[in-house]
């Protein structure tokens with residue numbers, strides 16, 4: 805799966821590294837760590853394709869939030885969950901895996 809489309813959906817100034825690893829012990833699908841100008845996204849390596857894409861999209865929202873200095877957890881999560889859905893639809897459209905016509909505009 806290409807992550808360049810996913811990254812292109814955001815305006816990210818940091819260097820972002822995405823790593824797929826076993827996060828079962830972390831009890832999380834993914835998380836993001838800031839290290840200076842770099843951000844390190846870890847995604848659990850045993851997800852369905854949909855979960856996998858959504859998790860990366862979700863974590864990349866946090867990357868942008870980290871750059872913006874948004875620290876309110878509730879706001880971070882509600883924004884990330886909202887955007888992962890919107891961006892996932894865009895991703896499906898770009899992959900042409902959506903069979904229903906895209907007649908509802910995305911906002």
Ligand SMILES: [Zn+2]
Nearest residue numbers: 862866881884
């Ligand atoms: Zn989150």
